[in-house]
Amino acid sequence: MIIVCNNEGTKGIPVTARMLSEGARGLDAIEAGIRVVEDDPDVRTVGTGGWPNLLGAVELDASVMCGSTLRTGAVGALKGFTHPVSIARQVMARLPHEFLVGEGAARFAREIGAETGDLLRPHSRESWQKWFDARVKAEHQKSWADAPLIDYCQEAVDPEIGKDTTVFLCMDSHHDISSATSTSGWGWKYPGRLGDSPVIGAGSYADTRYGACACTGAGEMTIRAGTARAVVLYMKMGMSVQQAVEEAVNDMRALKGGLISRVTIHAIDNRGNHHVVAVNGTPENYYWFWVPAMARPETRPATVIQISDDTPKPRSVDSFKA
Template sequence: MIVISNNEGKSGIPATASMLAQGKPGLDAVEAGIRLVEDDEEVRTVGRGGWPNLLGEVELDASVMDGTSLRTGAVGGLQGFRHPVSVAREVLERLPHELLIGAGAARFAAEIGAEQCDLLADHSRAAWQRWFDAEVSEADRGNWPDVPLTRYCHNAVDPEIGKDTTVFIALDANRNIVSGTSTSGWGWKYPGRLGDSPVIGAGSYADSRYGACACTGAGEMTIRAGTARAVVLYMKMGMSVERAVEEAVNDMRALKGGLINRVTIHAIDNRGNHRVVAVNGLPGNHYWFWTDGMQAPEARPAELIQISERAPQAKKIAMTVYTA
């Protein structure tokens, strides 16, 4: 048994590890752990307390994947519901579909009785208001929100900050491999933007025959490279998990233009081996690891790999807003 989570998974991985140690199904354990992260308002990029979009609305994305059936469930742009990972799980369990977005995702969440809540916490509301007062022109403030948003999307947020996620990948006692993700996405994003978290094959993928992969950071990059599916496919081709991640990093080296920034790749194989690589990562990047026989999950440093010499720079006001 093994479970890996990114740094944002600190509040949830002990519960996941405990359930796995008790022989619980991997999908149940991963969902339970992610729900705790979604409830943790100290985590500013997942669930309630996550950063809003340009309009001051919190839009949540989540996904789960059962690596034995290869069934998935995902939601994108979900507003007003506390636990998007559980809504995603119910998409897998109840619908013939794999992904619901926006109003349809909210309708389904209401239909199944998912818990509703105001997702915009006080700290997020205050930070957004400071951004609005400092960055939005006087003319646009008078006509808000019926104004062009494109220029604010490009200028409002440092791409190095506030674009994380929580991801869990696990191998359970029955040798089933699963994955789960949850995020509020890129803070100050264009409304309706989906990152890689709800996109199966980009932000996560699990196949019990080979392994699993899940990514955090700049989802635009992993969507373009199909990173999560690529890692698992490379393992299917006979590569070790170490080599599979290396090849996925090489795929990213081919990306030209667009957002080239930080991505952390988390991967396990079906024998309990793992590798975590922070592409263009910063010192201190870490992940959480547990395997059977350990008393508690432990933090481990991610391996740092550079594929670009220069990351985009932020406007000073955006940095101030994010660290407030």
């Protein structure tokens, strides 16, 4: 058994580890762990308390994947529901579809009785208001719901350097491999923007025959490179998990233009090995790791790799904290 999750999984990984130790199935265990993260208002990039979009609304994305069946479930641009990871799980369990977004995802969530709640907490609301007052033109403030947003989208902020989407990868006692993600996405994003988290093959992928991968950071990059699926395919080709991640980083070197920022790639293989690389990251990038021989989950530093980047970085959210 093994669990790898990113730094935002701090409060959730003990739950996942305990459940796996007690014989729970992988998807059950990582869903439970992510729900803890989604409930934590101090995590500003996932669930309740997440950063809002340009219009001041919190939109959530999530996905799950079962590596033994290759079934997936994903939701995107979901408003007003506190546990998108569980809604994604139910998409997988109850529909012939794999992916729901926007009002369709909300309709499904209401139909299954998913938990609702106010996602925009005071700290996020105040930070957004500070940005709005400082950066939005007076003539647009009067009719913000109908204002042109394309130029303001360039104000999209990095949701706290090194803190992102939460991603969980695991192999359970049955040797089944699973992955799951949950996020509020980039702060001040264009309404309806989807990152890689709900996009199977970009932000996460699991195949029990080979391994799993999940990414955090600039999802625009991993969507273009198909990073999560690529890592698993490289392992299928016979590469080690470390070689597979390094080859996926090489794929990113080919990206030109668009948003080029930072991405952390988390991967495990079907033999219990793992590798985590922070592309354009900092020494502060870390992840959580657990295997049954450990008394408790441990933090470990990610391997930092810098790739060529001539693209201006988005403004940091620190500029607008209340």
